[in-house]
Amino acid sequence: MKKRTGKRLFEYAMLFKKPILFALLLLSAAVSVELAGPFVAKQMIDRHILGIESPWYEADEGARAVSYNGDWYKRGDRLDEGEATGQEVRILQVGRKFVFVDQPISFDGSRKLEGSQLTITNGSNEAVYPAQVLAVKQLYAFYEPEFKSLVKLAFIYFGLIVIGAFFSYGKGLLLQTGANRIVQKMRTDVFAQIQRLPVNYFDNQPAGKIVSRITNDTEAVRELYVQVLANFFTGIIYILGILAALFALDYRLALFTLPIIPLLYIWIKVYRKYASAFNREIRERLGSINGMINEAIQGMPIIQAFRRQKETIREFDELNQEHFSYQSKMLTLNSVTSHNLVQVFRNLFFFGLILMVGGGSLGMGIVVSVGVLYAFVDYLNRLFQPIVGIVNQLANLEQALVASDRVFELLDEEGVEVSTESMERYKGNVKFENVTFAYKDEEYVLKQLNFEAKQGETVALVGHTGSGKSSVLNLLFRFYDVREGTISIDGKDVRDIPKQMLRQHMGIVLQDPFLFTGTIASNVSLNDPSVSRERVQQALRDVGAEEMFKGLRHGIDEPVIEKGSTLSAGQRQLISFARALAFNPAILILDEATASIDTETEAVIQAALEVLKKGRTTFIIAHRLSTIKSADQILVLDHGEIVERGNHEDLMRQQGRYYQMYQLQQGQSGSASADQAEAEVLPARL
Incomplete structure (x- = not known):
């Protein structure tokens, strides 16, 4: 049963949980520090700025006492325990002015100053008090005891910002480092999975699509860990932290914001x-x-040779247009559900807040202090x-989840574990x-095939295209497994031998040999540490290629680019022969190894063949029959069946x-039988 994508992504994240968990701790610390800022601001406003409207009392001269009209006054919350006090007075703000009232006030509400009279109205209640307008210096005197505390809190506020910035930097660095590690591991796993997949998987999948999964899709997954999860983790912790702070500030206002959570959940589900x-x-x-690009x-030489550029461009445009069409739909969806919609909801919440708090002045809403309102x-x-x-x-999240599905789909393909074990060289x-x-199903390419190749023998397979020659070798290599019957090596069923161990003592030379980016020497040894440089040189010498490569500027260290396109067909084939010889296989397979080379190089390769075949079982697929005259057995195949067998003379x-x-x-056609042979051979030659 397949695991859910989210669970598998979580499992990958847990492989590098230390930096991620530490990043989340830093994130929590950063949120805590940052969210402490409004509380500090609230303290500055309510206690030290608007705290001037708290009750004041006549007191003795001393710390935090203020002189006014020959008397000393001290705020009630600044009085020492047991300190003697006199009459209560108040300092109130009316518009842009501050007034001194030499008595307590019964209630607070809407304030109005006319001359030296202050009128306070609250609903149907009204009270009038004598008041004196404070000059700037007098007002400054009442504020002066709070300056030291205000400066201290300002430094604390600034310090919280700096500390929060350091925590945020550490969080971002650790999250990105962890994400890069996760994707590095994922790409390694995907590439390793490709090595485990059977050959028939690649028969049915274009190379470009597989490359897209390893590069584009894993890059989208990287964005999931770097951007998406970082924003989601940060957002969730911020939201929870802010809600906790709001409840600590005023539970009534906090309840007002709670609908945001289900709203966000519905939003994400619909999107x-x-x-x-x-x-x-x-x-x-x-x-x-x-x-298609791949x-x-x-195939660019064929496209240009047959003037198919316009048709190729048209096919590409169709694919590109389909991609553009879905991108446009995605863009429309993103536009509808983007941050602009968030701003609409934000403004609606602010409108609701105005109704709640503003109604307080009419006796219908929530009454809060200015500091609480500012903090909220x-x-x-x-x-x-x-x-x-x-x-x-959200857009990146969906892209990453879809990309993850494609990556995990590839990882879930049934493959064979790459074995590091080895076995003794079989006969x-x-x-x-x-x-x-x-x-x-039911389209048989081989039917009841029976033959035996003994150690050291050379078996040649000939026949028209589609007769089953290459299928014989595919089965021997276990690129595919037989439907019925048995293939054995030294009496042991090949299905009982792990594929990597089976192929350890096999070598293959293809009609179009594949060369890797590197050097001639590295293409012979395939960077296998067990193949020494001396062995590489000897293999090249044995196949007659040493003199050919000596003329190159760097000799056998001459760079080889992709597919060896700077080398001739003969040079590439000789490198392929040397590669097979360097690994000393017990079974050698030559698949049209001389079909695409010139006559002179063929003579060199024919001599190399004699070296290669010594002491090993050799299978040769050949259309050029002159190259197999010395084979011990020649099997003539037709539609998956052996119709003739024997050596050259017998046949x-x-x-x-x-x-x-x-x-x-040999150019001796002319009879009816020759015409029939030509009809069978012509497709193979094409």
């Missing part, structure tokens, strides 16, 4: 419902585009910042018994199908 489908199509189209680059507005602004961050990352006695095989004496094919290639 994901539509975005998931769009993003899946976008990733599929992107993979198809990469596949195919076009590989600050927190409300901060609350919508992480929501904007989360909403803005190479190969036996096919009643082997039947089909690539697709020539039979004057059957092999004889007709050989005569045709």
Whole structure:
């Protein structure tokens, strides 16, 4: 049963949990420090700025006492325990003026100053008090005792900002480092999985699509850890921290903000419902585009030779247009549910706040202090910042989840673990018994095949295209497994031998040899530490390639670019022969190894073949029959069946199908039988 994508992403994250968990601790600390700021601001406003409106009492001269009209006054919350006090007085703000009232006030409400009379109204209640307007110097005297505390709190506020910045930097660095480690591991796993996959997987998947999963899709996953989860973690912790701070500030205002949580949840659910489908199509189209680009680059000589540029561009434009169409749908969805919608909800909440708090002056709302109101507005602004961050990352979240599905789909493909074990070199006695095989159901390419190749023998496979020659070798290498029958090596069923161990003592030379980026020497040794440089040189010498490569500027250290395109076909083939010889296989397979080289190089390779075949079982697929005259066995295949077998002389004496094919290639056609042979051989030669 497949695991859910989210769970698997979490498991990858847990592989590097230390930096991630430490980053979350730093994030929590950063949020705590940052959210302490409004509380400090509230303290500055309510206690030290608006605290001037607290009750004042006549007192003795001393610390924090203020002189006014010959008397000394001290704020009630500044009095020492047991300190004697006199009459209570008040300092109140009316508009832009401050007034001194030499008596307590009964209630507070709307204030109005007319001359030296202060009128306070609260509903139907009204009170009038004599008041004296304070001059600037007099007002300054009442504020002066608070300056030291205000400066101290200002430094604390600034310090919190600096500390929070350091915590945020550490959090970001650790999260990104952890994310890069996760994606590095994921890419390694995906690439390792490719090595485990059977060959038939690559038969059915364009290379560009596989490359897209390793590069584009894993990069989208990296964005999930670096950007999306960072914003989601930060946002969730901020939201929870702000809600906790709001409840500590005023539970009534905190309850007012709680609907934001279900609203955000519904928002994300609705967005994901539509975005998931769009993003899946976008990733599929992107993979198809990469596949087509890869195919076009590989086949550019054919495209240009047959003047297919316009048609290729048209096909690419169709794919590109489909990709653009889904991108446009995604863009529309993002525009509808973007941060602009967040701002709409933010403004609605602020409107509700105005109604709640503003109604307090009419006796219908919540009455709060200016400091609490300031802190609440600050927190409300901060609350919508992480929501904007989360909403803005929803598109990346869906892209990453779709990309993750594609990556995990590849990782879930059934493969074979790469074995590091080794086995003793087998002799190479190969036996096919009643082997039947089909690539697709009921479309058999081999039917009841029986033959035996003993150690040191050379077996040649000939026949028209589609006769099953390459399928024999695919089964021997276990690129595919037989449907019916048995293939054995030294009496042991190949299915009982791990694939890597089986292939350890096999070598193959293809018609179009594949060379890797590196040097000639590295292409012979394949960077296997068990293959020494002396062994590489000896292998090149044995196949007759040493003199050919001596003329190059760097000799066998000459750079080789992708597919060896700077080397001739003969040079590439000789490197392939040397590679097979350097690994000293017990079974050697030559798949049209001399089909695409010139006659002069073929003579060199024919001599190399004699060296290669010594002491090992050799299978040769050949259309050029002159290259297999010395084979111990020649098997003539037709539609998956062996119709003739024997050595060259035996088959020539039979004057059957092999004889007709050989005569045709030697230019001795003219009879009806030769015409028939030509009809069979022509597709193979094409």
